[in-house]
Amino acid sequence: MPYPLILPAALEALINPLLKQLCRSPVAAADLARLQGQCLAIHLAGRQWSLYAHFDEGGVLLSRQTEVPVAAWIEAPLSAYLDWLKDPQIQRLRAHPQIQLGGDTQLWEAVQGLLTAGEGQLAAAIGGLAVSHPLASGVVSQLGQGLSWLQQLGRNLLQETQEYVTEEAAWLPSVSAWQALQDQQEALRTEVDRVEARIRRLEAKTDLGNNA
């Protein structure tokens, strides 16, 4: 199951303003320039979740799928990514037993440069999404199950609502029943008018008889 599109959109909204700010420093600007035009793939081990980062002078464009050739890729479990964000040194990537790197691995040095620029603001911001709360990393690791549960909950809720509406609707008169009722009411009114007219005629006759 693909993860929600709102995740890369939210990450982009977080990263790009920071990158813009960081790139006032010539070192960070050089790192971003080195990544320009490149597509880096970040795969989550154990799940078929991938995030593709397209770099350009405007920052980074994140997507869940791409047909752009990938210049470098990384595959690791979430815990390894979180470890790396705490201390984003390229050596850690190369030595980490759970991390696999491929393609032009030199590009990760530029990523490291951006993550550590400005006293690691970017790494802290991204990592902060997951580790700022003691329970958050656990929550993130359970995200897949959580999303499935939410989808199931949504489906159940929708089904229950539909059933409720259908059942309640059965108690309401249908359009044809309503029209039939109106017809009967009209017929009844006509009958009442007729009876009233007859009573008036009989009363008139009775009055005439009495007068005679």
Next chain:
Amino acid sequence: MTERAADEKTTASNPDTTHFGYQQVPLEEKQKRVAGVFDSVASKYDLMNDLMSMGVHRLWKKFAIELSGVRPGHQVLDIAGGTGDLTRAFSRLVGDTGQVVLADINASMLKVGRDKLLDTGAAGNIRFVQANAESLPFPDHHFDLVTIAFGLRNVTDKDKALRDMTRILKPGGRLLVLEFSKPTNPLMSRMYDAYSFTALPLMGRLIAGDSDSYRYLAESIRMHPDQETLKSMMEAAGLHEVTYHNMTSGVVALHRGFKH
């Protein structure tokens, strides 16, 4: 009989008219009226999009970008590109070796889009063209990708426009149509109707000072072909492997077709 079916019947019986929202107007009149709508809303277009969709239009467009398959060096045409959201993203993906053309029939929208893109530093690989989707001023087999986002429903002759978009695609190129469609869930459909016929015109009046244009928006969405009909129209225009993806319970659908 549904409004759409009723409209089709009326149009079929009188081929010189078409719909403008729920109204029947002469064919030549629709383009002018649509132009009037967009002249009126151009300056507040982005703000209103964010408010009306509660920001979700950004995700719909992002999904379109994901399915676009755009690569460095590609030639991309963004028809009815308006304020240039898709153009900006495509210009980043095609790089210096590619080119994106932002086309819009409406000069006001094109101006807003051009100013916005230039202000954000997007330039170099973007061109701006004022063009009618029914007769695109480009050679055959020219683009790798043609997109039309929230624009097709305003086109007078949709079949003709789809044929012309197919014409300018390279073999192997793809057409993406992002457009409002028919909600797949009945409950959602009722909520959506209530929202679009009450909240949208009200927001239009309060923010853009124009409720009629936003009433037209709601009406034009209802008159637009549903998912399956649009798919058939794209196939009839000569596209292959046409598929669609519903988003937000079918409120919006992304159709994709390839030229062989």
